[in-house]
Amino acid sequence: xxxxxxxxxxxxxxxxxxxxxxxxxxxxxxxxxxxxxxxxxxxxxxxxxxxxxxxxxxxxxxxxxxxxxxxxxxxxxxxxxxxxxxxxxxxxxxxxxxxxxxxxxxxxxxxxxxxxxxxxxxxxxxxxxxxxxxxxxxxxxxxxxxxxxxxxxxxxxxxxxxxxxxxxxxxxxxxxxxxxxxxxxxxxxxxxxxxxxxxxxxxxxxxxxxxxxxxxxxxxxxxxxxxxxxxxxxxxxxxxxxxxxxxxxxxxxxxxxxxxxxxxxxxxxxxxxxxxxxxxxxxxxxxxxxxxxxxxxxxxxxxxxxxxxxxxxxxxxxxxxxxxxxxxxxxxxxxxxxxxxxxxxxxxxxxxxxxxxxxxxxxxxxxxxxxxxxxxxxxxxxxxxxxxxxxxxxxxxxxx
Numbered sequence: 001x002x003x004x005x006x007x008x009x010x011x012x013x014x015x016x017x018x019x020x021x022x023x024x025x026x027x028x029x030x031x032x033x034x035x036x037x038x039x040x041x042x043x044x045x046x047x048x049x050x051x052x053x054x055x056x057x058x059x060x061x062x063x064x065x066x067x068x069x070x071x072x073x074x075x076x077x078x079x080x081x082x083x084x085x086x087x088x089x090x091x092x093x094x095x096x097x098x099x100x101x102x103x104x105x106x107x108x109x110x111x112x113x114x115x116x117x118x119x120x121x122x123x124x125x126x127x128x129x130x131x132x133x134x135x136x137x138x139x140x141x142x143x144x145x146x147x148x149x150x151x152x153x154x155x156x157x158x159x160x161x162x163x164x165x166x167x168x169x170x171x172x173x174x175x176x177x178x179x180x181x182x183x184x185x186x187x188x189x190x191x192x193x194x195x196x197x198x199x200x201x202x203x204x205x206x207x208x209x210x211x212x213x214x215x216x217x218x219x220x221x222x223x224x225x226x227x228x229x230x231x232x233x234x235x236x237x238x239x240x241x242x243x244x245x246x247x248x249x250x251x252x253x254x255x256x257x258x259x260x261x262x263x264x265x266x267x268x269x270x271x272x273x274x275x276x277x278x279x280x281x282x283x284x285x286x287x288x289x290x291x292x293x294x295x296x297x298x299x300x301x302x303x304x305x306x307x308x309x310x311x312x313x314x315x316x317x318x319x320x321x322x323x324x325x326x327x328x329x330x331x332x333x334x335x336x337x338x339x340x341x342x343x344x345x346x347x348x349x350x351x352x353x354x355x356x357x358x359x360x361x362x363x364x365x366x367x368x369x370x371x372x373x374x375x376x377x378x379x380x381x382x383x384x385x386x387x388x389x390x391x392x393x394x395x396x397x398x399x400x
Contacts, residue, residue, distance in 0.1 A: 003050050005042045008034070013042035019053050052159065064157065066109055067102030070094045073148050083244060084236055093144040096137075099127040107158055109149075111165035118142065118169055135169045142168045176326040176357065179203075183316035184327065190314040195306060197268040198290050199324065201227075204261045206328035206346050209321050210234060211251070213298055214243050216287040217269065225262050227255045229347065233288075233297050241297040251347035265289070329354070333361040336368045 003017040017031040031049060035042040064072075071094075078090050100117040101109065118138050125132045133141075146163045153161050179187070184203055188196050202212050210232035219228045230252055231243045246252050268289070275293050276283050284295040292298055307321045319326070325346070332342050343354040 003046045005039060005046055007039075011038070012036055013039060015042060015046045015049065017046065017049055017053065064106050065102060066104050066106050067098050069106045069152060069157065070097065070102070070148055073151060077151060085234060088236065089140070090144050093141040096121060096126040096133070096141050097145060106152065109158075109162050111162045114142075114145065114163060114166045118166075122169065135172075138169045142166070176330065177317060177319045177323050178327040178330040179317055179319060179323065181331070183314075186314045186316050187310060191310055193268070193271060194290070195310055197264055198303070199307070199310075200261060200264055201289075202321070202324040203328055204257055205255045206325045207255070208232065208325060208347075209300060209303065211246065211347075213288070213290055213300060213303065215289040217289055218287065220262075220265060220289070222262055222266065225257050225259055227257055229253050229255065233300065235297075235300060246347065248347065248349045250343075250349050253344060253347050255345055326358075329358055330361055333358050334368070336372075 003015065006014045006016060008014050013035045015031070015033040015035060017033075019029040019031050021028060031053070033045065033049060035045050074087075074091055074094060078087050082090065097117065100120060101113050104113060118141075121133045121138050121141070122135065123132055142163070146161065149158065149161045149163055152158045184199075187199055191199055198212065201207065201215075202209070205212075205227060207215075207227075207229065211229050214231045214233035215227065215229075216231075219230060220226075221228070229246060232246050232251075234242050234244045236242075272289075272291070276285070276295065279294055282294060286295055286297060288295070288297060290298055290303075304321050311318060317323075329342050329346055332345070333339065339351050339354050342358075343351045346354060348354045348357075
């Protein structure tokens with residue numbers, strides 16, 4: 001395989017590489033590349049191209065733009081492989097990107113293009129938006145674009161992922177807010193029967209709001225005190241309610257519940273059956289544990305508002321509905337429950353996610369560890385001195 005560098009004009013060089021015959025067409029395959037700079041730079045670029053061709057990693061430059069590729073990726077990969085709500089978030093990220101980098105040819109997209117894009121979104125915001133984007137939003141855009149370009153790499157459209165050289169904006173996860181046990185009791189005392197059952201269920205299980213609203217009576221084992229999480233309620237803009245698969249594979253799980261919660265749910269079921277009889281033939285039976293008086297699913301937004309009103313009325317820490325999930329997991333961690341068990345109850349994809357989300361509990365866990373060590377060596381009668389004496393007796397016995 002041969003290559004040569006030909007001068008086109010001052011500081012402009014043409015690289016020509018004879019790459020054999022095209023296996024599909026049988027025609028001679030010639031690679032051309034223009035380089036601006038010194039001849040040594042052109043020769044270095046030629047050596048890289050020759051190496052890529054020999055290793056079989058060379059990719060012909062595509063005429064497809066970033067915008068065309070991202071639209072294709074959304075329609076032909078994301079729509080088929082992502083949950084509808086996730087697809088909408090991905091599409092929103094692509095909308096942020098198109099005015100910034102959409103016109104660039106895909107094979108010419110460089111790290112500095114994307115780095116500048118993140119700076120503009122953080123300082124000025126997306127086109128047609130309401131001001132600068134948050135670090136968390138730009139971080140999500142970064143993940144979406146990286147995933148899209150990874151597929152372009154697998155499909156042979158680009159030789160490498162340019163985002164590998166881009167610094168992702170750092171997002172400091174805010175410390176999760178949670179309620180103390182006495183605050184949960186205040187909430188329950190201030191709640192109506194429906195919200196009392198709902199709040200207690202989420203606080204005792206750590207379910208996500210959509211999972212709790214998607215619970216059906218067949219998911220509750222009243223004899224074994226267990227709840228099976230196998231679906232979540234979803235309401236997308238312009239669409240009716242639907243029950244979908246949980247967030248991840250690990251989200252499908254069985255959660256053991258206190259017998260007291262089982263009794264609360266029994267009473268809630270009695271009230272639900274009474275409502276059904278009162279409503280008459282117009283009742284729609286979705287089999288849901290938490291539903292509107294006509295049997296249809298609850299609007300998540302309405303439940304969120306009812307919960308916020310309940311929090312204000314009870315005078316407790318200002319948390320949102322997801323704060324009940326944080327309350328459940330935080331207190332389990334503070335009680336010394338193994339993180340793996342907490343992960344299983346929450347349905348997190350990995351124990352690392354659990355530890356990262358609840359890193360604010362680490363100081364409490366350190367205290368628990370210290371107490372256990374203290375109990376081990378000093379907590380029993382005689383403590384460490386007794387062990388020391390025991391050790392001496394064993395030593396003298398060895399001499400015999």
